[in-house]
Amino acid sequence: MVLQKLGKADETRDVVFEEMVSNFNKQMNEGTKIQKDLKAYLTAVKTMQDASRRLQDCLADMYEPEWFGKEEMDALAEDTDTLWLDFHQSLTDKSIQTLDSYLARFPDIKARIAKRDRKMVDFDSARHHFGNLQKGKKKDEAKIAKAEEELGRAQRIFEELNVELQDELPVLWDSRVGVYVNTFQSMAKNQEKFHREMTKLSENLNDIMTKIEEQRDLKKAEKPETAKSIETSHSDPASSAPKGAVTNGDGEMPPGFIYKVKAVHDYAATDGDELELKTGDLVLVLAFENPDEQDDGWLLGVKESHWVQKKDLSVKGVFPENFTSKV
Numbered sequence: 001m002v003l004q005k006l007g008k009a010d011e012t013r014d015v016v017f018e019e020m021v022s023n024f025n026k027q028m029n030e031g032t033k034i035q036k037d038l039k040a041y042l043t044a045v046k047t048m049q050d051a052s053r054r055l056q057d058c059l060a061d062m063y064e065p066e067w068f069g070k071e072e073m074d075a076l077a078e079d080t081d082t083l084w085l086d087f088h089q090s091l092t093d094k095s096i097q098t099l100d101s102y103l104a105r106f107p108d109i110k111a112r113i114a115k116r117d118r119k120m121v122d123f124d125s126a127r128h129h130f131g132n133l134q135k136g137k138k139k140d141e142a143k144i145a146k147a148e149e150e151l152g153r154a155q156r157i158f159e160e161l162n163v164e165l166q167d168e169l170p171v172l173w174d175s176r177v178g179v180y181v182n183t184f185q186s187m188a189k190n191q192e193k194f195h196r197e198m199t200k201l202s203e204n205l206n207d208i209m210t211k212i213e214e215q216r217d218l219k220k221a222e223k224p225e226t227a228k229s230i231e232t233s234h235s236d237p238a239s240s241a242p243k244g245a246v247t248n249g250d251g252e253m254p255p256g257f258i259y260k261v262k263a264v265h266d267y268a269a270t271d272g273d274e275l276e277l278k279t280g281d282l283v284l285v286l287a288f289e290n291p292d293e294q295d296d297g298w299l300l301g302v303k304e305s306h307w308v309q310k311k312d313l314s315v316k317g318v319f320p321e322n323f324t325s326k327v
Contacts, residue, residue, distance in 0.1 A: 017162070020169040021113055027176050028106045034183070035099050042091055049084035056080055068215045069208040076208070080201050087194040094186040102179045109168065116161040119154065126154040220322065221296035254307055256287040261301070261324035275301060275317030283324065286316060297321050 056077035063073055130147040133140070260282060267277040275283070282304040288294045295318075302316040 014162070017166065017169075020166070020173070023173050024106075024109065024113070024169055027173060028103075028110070031099070031103050031106070031176070031179075034180075035096075035103055038091075038096060038099060038183075038187075042088065042096060045084070045088050045091065049081070049088060052084055053081050068211045072204070072208055076201060076204055080198075083194065083197050083201065087190060090190040091187060094190065095183050098179065098183050098186070102175070105172065109165070109172065112161060112165060116158065116165055119158040119161055123151075123154040123158040126151040217296070252311075254284060254286060254302060254311075254313055256289075258285045258287055260284055260304065260327050261299070261321075262327045263323060264325050265323045267319055267323045269317065273317055275303070275315075275319040277319055277323060281305075282327070283319070286313075299324070 060074060060077055063070060126147070130144070130151045133144045133147050263277040263279055263281040263283065265277070266279055267275075269276040277283070283299075283301040284304050284307055285299050285301045288300050294300070297320060298318045299321050300316060300318050302313055306312065306315055
């Protein structure tokens with residue numbers, strides 16, 4: 001409703017329009033904040049993409065050629081970078097651009113609101129001037145006619161702008177819901193797709209790492225058998241003597257002696273059949289009476305100091321091979 005206040009402060013007020021303008025300013029501020037924060041989110045995605053690429057490059061550089069899955073690892077790095085790139089591009093195309101197009105309408109409407117306010121002042125001024133001429137004691141018909149013409153022109157310009165904005169502002173206000181829905185629904189779908197695909201790549205990476213560990217453990221398990229084969233193939237023909245009389249120039253060795261190792265780390269026994277080690281201990285490695293009882297990566301032996309003094313195998317025990325080195 002347009003209200004006209006008469007008197008010295010003669011002005012036109014439209015309460016409904018003022019509410020529309022208040023909604024417009026609120027809508028513009030909220031949209032601008034969302035746009036700013038969404039672009040900050042996009043910048044963070046780009047930062048994460050760059051960090052992910054550097055990390056993948058680092059992994060590729062240190063990945064040794066003989067390790068399992070070298071080609072798979074290279075492909076995984078490329079797929080990961082592509083996924084980040086697609087996620088960033090999708091956010092730009094389907095969320096940022098939607099919001100940018102929506103907010104692009106606001107500057108023109110804001111300028112027309114300001115113009116409408118100026119034309120309202122012109123209209124009030126022309127109306128006030130025309131009213132004063134009509135109230136004058138000496139009426140100048142020419143001036144009155146000119147003032148009436150100016151009033152009509154000012155009123156027409158004001159009302160054209162006023163009607164346009166009265167039509168546009170409610171429509172713009174209602175459009176915010178659809179814009180927010182489209183922006184965040186699209187963002188949610190892109191996030192869901194990105195995380196789903198990234199989960200698959202992460203599972204593939206985990207599988208490759210697991211197989212590398214299995215490859216390492218298999219090589220460690222093969223070492224005792226290799227050592228036994230080498231010892232057998234290079235043994236002295238005199239070693240065909242009974243097991244209890246094995247001799248290698250260091251005195252009589254215990255039955256089943258294979259080779260000697262030195263502890264390079266302390267090992268605290270956790271079971272009764274295990275051999276406790278201190279760094280520097282020399283251990284005489286023995287063959288298992290039943291090879292099936294040997295666990296991968298474990299050896300059977302007796303400390304050399306005990307054997308030399310006691311010639312007793314009652315304190316023999318198993319110990320982890322990787323806590324020792326062959327001497």
